[in-house]
Amino acid sequence: MIIDAHCHVWPDEIARKVLADRPVGLDPVHDGTLDGLRRTMDTAGIDMAMTLAVANVGRTVRRTNEFIGRVDRSRFVPFGTVHPDLSVEDNLAALRDNGVVGVKLHPLFQSVAFADARTREILAALAENDIPVIAHVGSGGDADQNERGAPKSLAAMIAATPGLRLIAAHYGGYQVLDEAERWSVGTDVHLETSWPPSMGTLPPDRVMSIIRRHGADRVVFGSDWPMTDPATEIAAVKALGLTSEEERGVLGDNLARLLRIEPPATA
Template sequence: MRAPIRAFRLCDAHAGCANDSSLPRILTLTDGGAMIIDAHVAVDMQRYPVERVMELLAAAKIDSAVIFADARARDIDRHNAYVLEAARLHGLYPFYYLGGNPFSDTRPDELLVPDNLADYAGIRWHRWVAEAIDREGRLDRDELEWGVSLMESAEFGALVSAAAVYNLPMIVEESLAITLEMVLRFPTLDFIVPHLGLQSGGQANVLQALWDQPSVYFDTSLAQLDEATLSRVGSDRILFGSGFPEGDPETEVNKIDSLPLSEDVKEGIYGDNLQSLLSDSAAA
């Protein structure tokens, strides 16, 4: 069962919040009206600051977003703290970034679970194992062997345990083989595969492998959602995402809006499904 969603009230950037000592405050989203929540937004203090993100979201009539550190960001620890504070100031959903920088082929020396992981709404796991984008699903046996060794380590076990205790979904972007291994090894965790699997083995390959896994969700960022995908996966596990900065929020919204779908289905994709994932139950 899932803990309450870690959504933060809006605060004035200068005056702060009333009773700041209570932060991070755990809130449940209101039931009134459909919300559009972007499930995939990367931020960077220098290149893609949250203020710019908020402008783009507002222009696209997007109400809120899941945010996490950009993979290229320097000093990921500092950016994870930035993400948490930005969520508090702007009413966003902070995900803790864990992974490598595939653009420089670097990653942390150790896999550590932060003391404040419970303050986040989820985990963004990005290519700790895979060195490059996987568009075809080709098996790299050495990479898989290393990935399995990592998943069997005490450090990874601590991360998985923490994710279970704090009810944190994981956005996982790895090669197809690593993604499958992770999903099958940890069936009690909720996973979000970004881009409908486009960069995790190819959309068709990923959907064929994971369409019937109830704990696996897919965000639409940078990909093309079609009726065949909806027919196979169903709409309840599809989450709208823009993939900013690679994707443009308004363009990605229009892609969903142009689909011949009922308003109920669109509302689910735009935000209701994500709300349900993050705030399924207050009981642990």
């Protein structure tokens, strides 16, 4: 079973506008729509994907969660949005009312900082309600954006939020792998493998060292669709030299366990 932990989606008309602006300076390779993601998954042999939707401002939290809450649950796991401009209660209600099972935090696009007391208050509530979170960690923006999601602040946030099921995207430090190895590797999080434009640009020996030090059972596959092609990213994972058990875990079993997804029955 292959599960992609990192797929950004938007309503069709919004996807065109967002991707035309080349978010974080990358060239998208797919269209950012739900139909486009389903076609990509079928081509790459992906069984399920976490579909991520992010509200940059508080006033769009509810309608963003309404959109993501309507996805096909047989293929997609809806991860919606929260925002510190809203109360904890309003954020939880926007998730609950739309059946959204998890949250994406994106410090590059939201005014969300790991060190902010408002963010930590929301995360404490998510932990209390057993709602998992995936967060962009590391760089990709300007100095203020990068500081909001710095690996050092992630480590402190995790220490202050016991019980939070958190996936740290990009090995816990996009574009700042030295910081990721210092502050994210070995912490009580699941690391995710995406590294646009491709994980294949990273030295395989270094990636293997990170996975083994962190624990291969706490690493999950993510592509960062539509900014990368998942088939290429799956091939990069398979080329690392993991054991067959480790490879199955990274590509799907670990995430299924974290999200409590029952694998399909085998004959």
